Amino acid sequence: MTGRVLGAITAALVLLATPVEAQARIQCVAFARAHSLIQLAGNARDWWARALGIYQRGQTPRAGSVLAFRATGSMPMGHVAVVSKVIDDRHVLLDHANWSRPGQVERGVMAVDVSAGGDWSAVRVWHAPSRSLGVRVSPAFGFIYPAAEATLATARAAGAALGLKR
Template sequence: MRKLALRTAIGLAALLTAAQGSARELLDYWGQCVPFAREASGIRIFGDAWTWWEQAEGRYARGSKPKVGSVIVFAKTDRLRFGHVAVVSRIVEKRVLMLTHANWSRRDGKRGFAEQDVTLHDVSDGNDWSLVKVWYRDTGGLGGGVYPVKGFIHGGKPADELSGENPDYVGALIDAYVPR
């Protein structure tokens, strides 16, 4: 427990520095997805990621359509015991967007790192973003898992560093639509 508290404190310190600094510093964050999403989106919600959807009711606009700067809330599942939150950094097309988030892929065998402009593909039957696939660094493409989503929370003031200068739109579309 002390190790987790220390890791969280270090991650928050890095995030506070990042909020005042450059995009590179924002991407140097290491820790949980919740503090990262809160600072990167400006949406002031606390607690486990899966609780954000209900907490946003009456405080922030919510919906099923993405907007740049919105937080996407992944539902709690067996694979995502605390859910997951990420910030929409780019909209590529109707069923493909890019996220900036933390604590998803591994780097050097560890989770917790921030990633910018990661592909997210809507795979729901109703084209409503209720089921998604996420780009996964470990495989260099969309992971094999399909994740349920509660929706998008709108209304914060997103960080300027959400998206890179040259996001790979073509790569995102290839990841989403070309079978591996």
């Protein structure tokens, strides 16, 4: 085998062994749609409004929900991130893309509610290049909850009304 052919085969094997997320740059909206049960389209800054009447929304973090960030001068399209774990009422771990570096996927990064009222309207998120919890405070709308969660809650309530135990 020639060096050129061997090099091409090696490159192909490396490409195949590389996770898909690392092969192509991904935006936060595409990542959130692919890694949550929230199926909205459009810019991240519009997800909060688009969720109205389709998904429940609120200010309490829940695993599987999507944290929707407001648009700012440094983040004109807004941002969305999937909550992978709730640590407590003011700390969560997020999975998201396109935050620390263009197209980069980050998993299990810390986000902290720094709002005065504890309503997740002001958030600091781990920023890899600065190795710190947020270069800036980012304004957020709140959390969008998966429809499956609403369906499950409705089914439990109906079962409870009928005297059924879960």
